[in-house]
Amino acid sequence: MQGIRIVDLTSVLSGPYCTWLLGSLGAEIIKVENPDGDMARVSPPFKDGISLYFASLNRNKRSLVLDLKQPDGREALHRLLATADVFIENMRPGVRDRLGCSDEDLLRINPRLVRASISGFGQEGSLARRPAYDIVVQAMSGMMSINGSLGGEPTRVGFSVGDIASGLFCAIGILERLYRRDAKGAAQTPPVDVSMLACQWACLENAFARYLNAGIVPGPIGSRHPSFTPFEPYPTADHDIVIALGSAKDWGRFCQAIGRPDLEHDPRFEQDEPRLANRDLLDEVLGAHLRAHPSAYWLETLAAAAIPCSAVNNIASIAESDIAREYAAFSTVETAEGGPMSFVRSPIAPRNAPPERAAPALGQDTRDILRELGYGEGEIEALATFPR
Amino acid sequence: MQGIRIVDLTSVLSGPYCTWLLGSLGAEIIKVENPDGDMARVSPPFKDGISLYFASLNRNKRSLVLDLKQPDGREALHRLLATADVFIENMRPGVRDRLGCSDEDLLRINPRLVRASISGFGQEGSLARRPAYDIVVQAMSGMMSINGSLGGEPTRVGFSVGDIASGLFCAIGILERLYRRDAKGAAQTPPVDVSMLACQWACLENAFARYLNAGIVPGPIGSRHPSFTPFEPYPTADHDIVIALGSAKDWGRFCQAIGRPDLEHDPRFEQDEPRLANRDLLDEVLGAHLRAHPSAYWLETLAAAAIPCSAVNNIASIAESDIAREYAAFSTVETAEGGPMSFVRSPIAPRNAPPERAAPALGQDTRDILRELGYGEGEIEALATFPR
Numbered sequence: 034m035q036g037i038r039i040v041d042l043t044s045v046l047s048g049p050y051c052t053w054l055l056g057s058l059g060a061e062i063i064k065v066e067n068p069d070g071d072m073a074r075v076s077p078p079f080k081d082g083i084s085l086y087f088a089s090l091n092r093n094k095r096s097l098v099l100d101l102k103q104p105d106g107r108e109a110l111h112r113l114l115a116t117a118d119v120f121i122e123n124m125r126p127g128v129r130d131r132l133g134c135s136d137e138d139l140l141r142i143n144p145r146l147v148r149a150s151i152s153g154f155g156q157e158g159s160l161a162r163r164p165a166y167d168i169v170v171q172a173m174s175g176m177m178s179i180n181g182s183l184g185g186e187p188t189r190v191g192f193s194v195g196d197i198a199s200g201l202f203c204a205i206g207i208l209e210r211l212y213r214r215d216a217k218g219a220a221q222t223p224p225v226d227v228s229m230l231a232c233q234w235a236c237l238e239n240a241f242a243r244y245l246n247a248g249i250v251p252g253p254i255g256s257r258h259p260s261f262t263p264f265e266p267y268p269t270a271d272h273d274i275v276i277a278l279g280s281a282k283d284w285g286r287f288c289q290a291i292g293r294p295d296l297e298h299d300p301r302f303e304q305d306e307p308r309l310a311n312r313d314l315l316d317e318v319l320g321a322h323l324r325a326h327p328s329a330y331w332l333e334t335l336a337a338a339a340i341p342c343s344a345v346n347n348i349a350s351i352a353e354s355d356i357a358r359e360y361a362a363f364s365t366v367e368t369a370e371g372g373p374m375s376f377v378r379s380p381i382a383p384r385n386a387p388p389e390r391a392a393p394a395l396g397q398d399t400r401d402i403l404r405e406l407g408y409g410e411g412e413i414e415a416l417a418t419f420p421r
Numbered sequence: 422m423q424g425i426r427i428v429d430l431t432s433v434l435s436g437p438y439c440t441w442l443l444g445s446l447g448a449e450i451i452k453v454e455n456p457d458g459d460m461a462r463v464s465p466p467f468k469d470g471i472s473l474y475f476a477s478l479n480r481n482k483r484s485l486v487l488d489l490k491q492p493d494g495r496e497a498l499h500r501l502l503a504t505a506d507v508f509i510e511n512m513r514p515g516v517r518d519r520l521g522c523s524d525e526d527l528l529r530i531n532p533r534l535v536r537a538s539i540s541g542f543g544q545e546g547s548l549a550r551r552p553a554y555d556i557v558v559q560a561m562s563g564m565m566s567i568n569g570s571l572g573g574e575p576t577r578v579g580f581s582v583g584d585i586a587s588g589l590f591c592a593i594g595i596l597e598r599l600y601r602r603d604a605k606g607a608a609q610t611p612p613v614d615v616s617m618l619a620c621q622w623a624c625l626e627n628a629f630a631r632y633l634n635a636g637i638v639p640g641p642i643g644s645r646h647p648s649f650t651p652f653e654p655y656p657t658a659d660h661d662i663v664i665a666l667g668s669a670k671d672w673g674r675f676c677q678a679i680g681r682p683d684l685e686h687d688p689r690f691e692q693d694e695p696r697l698a699n700r701d702l703l704d705e706v707l708g709a710h711l712r713a714h715p716s717a718y719w720l721e722t723l724a725a726a727a728i729p730c731s732a733v734n735n736i737a738s739i740a741e742s743d744i745a746r747e748y749a750a751f752s753t754v755e756t757a758e759g760g761p762m763s764f765v766r767s768p769i770a771p772r773n774a775p776p777e778r779a780a781p782a783l784g785q786d787t788r789d790i791l792r793e794l795g796y797g798e799g800e801i802e803a804l805a806t807f808p809r
C-alpha cells in the first residue's frame with residue numbers, strides 16, 4: 034500500500050490495531066494526537082518510560098500533535114486531509130463533528146477521501162452515543178456467555194477480542210473502499226461504519242446459527258469439544274498437551290501410537306458415539322497412561338503418527354521456543370528513548386518488508402508534516418508549541 | 422467487489438469465513454467441492470437436513486462439484502481458474518499440488534491470479550505439513566494460557582478464534598493483493614500465506630509485548646480488569662451486569678448514580694490505587710447494594726449517568742432483544758430444501774446490499790458453471806455425474 038496516506042485519529046486499541054496492520058502493508062500512517070496524546074501512552078507497564086501497550090500498536094506510524102480545539106489546529110488537520118487517502122477515527126459518535134471532521138466537512142475537504150469509523154454500536158441508532166469498552170461489547174453481544182469453564186460463569190475472552198475484531202473488520206472495509214475508488218473508479222465511497230457489537234456477533238456466527246435455527250443456547254464449555262473426543266487438553270508427567278482427533282479414522286492410529294492398542298477395539302471407545310458417552314472414563318484411562326511420560330515424549334510420538342497435538346503453551350514457553358524462532362514471530366525495533374524493544378510481527382506483512390519502526394514519541398513528526406503541508410516556520414512554531 | 426470471481430477450494434471454517442465476508446462485499450464466490458462435499462456439510466446440528474454450521478458460513482456462494490482426482494476434473498478447474506481473480510484454499514500444505522494447483526500450475530494458468538492459502542503454520546517451515554485445528558493453534562500460540570477463570574486452568578476461547586482470525590487476516594491479504602494488481606498495475610502478486618498460529622500471535626500482541634519487554638507472563642484473569650475497578654461483572658437482583666469505569670473521573674458520578682454518595686470520598690475507594698487494593702471489599706459492598714434492584718433498573722440508571730455498562734447476555738437474551746432487532750443483527754435466507762433460516766449479518770456488507778442467498782446444495786451450480794465455461798452438454802454430463 035505504498036503511496037496510501039492514512040490520517041489516523043484513533044486511540045487506545047481498535048483503531049490503532051487496524052492502522053498497525055495497514056502500516057505493515059506499506060501505507061503511511063499519520064497518527065493525529067491532541068497535546069495530551071493517545072491515552073494508551075500512559076497505560077502500564079512501561080519500559081524506559083514507554084508504554085508497552087502503546088508501543089506495540091503504534092509501530093510504523095508518524096505522530097502529529099494538533100490542538101483541534103483551536104481553529105488553526107483544525108485548519109492544519111484539514112490541509113492534511115486534503116492530501117490523504119483515508120481518514121479513520123474511533124471516537125464516540127458525534128465527537129468528531131466538533132473537531133471539524135463531520136461527514137460533510139470531510140467530503141467538502143476531500144471528496145475522494147475514504148472514511149472509516151469504529152464505535153461500540155455504530156454511528157446510528159439508540160446506542161450510538163453510549164460509551165463502550167471491550168468488556169461491554171463482550172458482555173452485550175453474548176461473547177462472554179460462551180467462554181469459560183464447562184458449566185461455569187460467563188468469562189471475558191482473555192484478549193480484547195471486542196477491539197481487535199473490529200480493527201480487523203475495519204481494515205477489510207477500508208481496503209474494499211480503496212479498491213472501489215482506485216481500481217473501479219468510484220468518485221466517492223460510502224463511509225465504513227464498524228460496530229464493535231456487530232463484529233462480536235460476526236465472531237459468534239455459529240452460536241447464533243444454532244440458536245436461531247435450532248433453539249440451542251450455548252454456554253461455556255471449557256476446553257472440551259462438544260462432539261468429538263479426544264479433542265482437549267490432557268495431563269502428562271509435566272505439562273498439559275492438547276490432543277485433537279479430527280476424524281473417526283484417527284482413533285486406531287492414536288491408540289497404536291500411544292501404546293494402548295487394547296483401547297482400539299474396546300466397545301466403550303471404538304465408535305465415536307460411545308466414546309463421547311464414556312468420555313469421563315476415557316479421560317481417566319488416558320490421563321493415567323499419559324502421566325507416565327513427559328509432554329515432549331508424547332508430542333513427538335503423536336506428531337510422528339500425524340495426530341494433531343500441541344503443548345498448552347504459556348506466553349513465555351512459546352516466546353522462548355524453537356517455533357517462535359523458526360517462524361520469526363517477533364520483530365525488534367530501535368527506540369530513540371531506550372534500547373531495542375520486541376513485539377509480534379504483523380502476520381500479513383510481506384516477507385521482504387523493511388524493518389519496523391518504533392512507535393513515535395508524542396508529536397515527533399509534527400514539524401516535518403507541517404512543513405510538508407507548506408506551512409512557514411513561524412506558523413509551525415505557533416502550531417507546534419504547547420500549551421498554546 | 423462486483424465482478425471479482427473467487428475460486429474457493431476451502432472447507433470447514435477459516436477459508437469459508439473469509440469468502441463469506443468477501444461474498445458479502447459483492448464478490449462472486451465459486452465453492453469448488455469434491456463429490457463428498459465440504460466436511461462441514463455433515464456437521465451437526467441440522468435443520469431440514471441442512472448443517473447449520475455449513476449454512477451460516479456458505480451464504481452467497483455457488484457450489485461446483487468436480488472430481489479433482491480425475492484429469493478432466495482438474496482440467497475443468499483450470500478452465501475456471503483462467504477466468505478467476507482469486508484462488509483460495511485451506512488444505513494441508515502440499516495437498517493442492519496433487520490437485521494441479523501448485524503455485525507453478527496456478528501462475529501458468531493465470532499469471533494475474535491472486536493466490537491465498539490458510540494453514541496451521543504457513544506453507545513453509547518444519548511444522549508446515551502438521552495437521553492443525555483451532556484448539557491446536559489456540560494451545561500452541563499461548564492463546565489458551567491467558568483465557569479462563571482467575572488463577573484457573575488455561576481454557577480454549579469459546580469461539581473458534583484460531584480459524585476466524587485467520588479468515589479475517591486472509592481477507593485483508595486478498596484485498597491488498599487485488600488493490601496492488603488492479604489499482605497499481607502489478608502484473609503478478611506474491612501469494613497470501615496465512616498461518617493460523619501467526620494470526621493468534623497477532624491477537625496476543627499485548628501479552629507478548631509485556632513478556633518480551635517486561636518479563637511478565639500473563640495468565641487467565643477471568644473477567645476482572647487487571648488495573649481498573651469497577652471494570653467487571655456484578656450481581657443484581659436478577660442477572661449479572663458489567664460495569665466498566667473508564668477513567669478516574671467516572672468514580673464520583675458512579676457513586677452518585679447508584680445512590681451511594683458515601684463511597685465517593687471513602688479513603689479506601691476514592692483513588693484508583695487503594696480502590697484496586699481493596700477490590701474484594703468493594704465487590705462485597707457493591708454486590709450487596711446492587712442486589713437490591715434488578716438489572717434493568719441498574720442499566721437504566723447507569724446509562725443515564727453515561728457509565729459504560731451492559732447486561733451479561735447469553736445468545737438467547739441478546740438474539741431476542743430490542744437491540745438485535747433495531748440493529749438488524751440477523752438476515753434471513755430462503756432455502757430450497759426447507760423453510761427460512763436466519764444467521765448473523767455480515768458486519769461490513771453495504772446497507773443497501775441485496776438479500777443474502779442461502780448456502781448452496783452440493784453441486785447445485787455445477788452444470789451452470791460448466792456451461793459458462795463453454796463445455797458442451799455431453800461433456801457436462803460426464804463431468805457432473807457421480808460416482809464416475
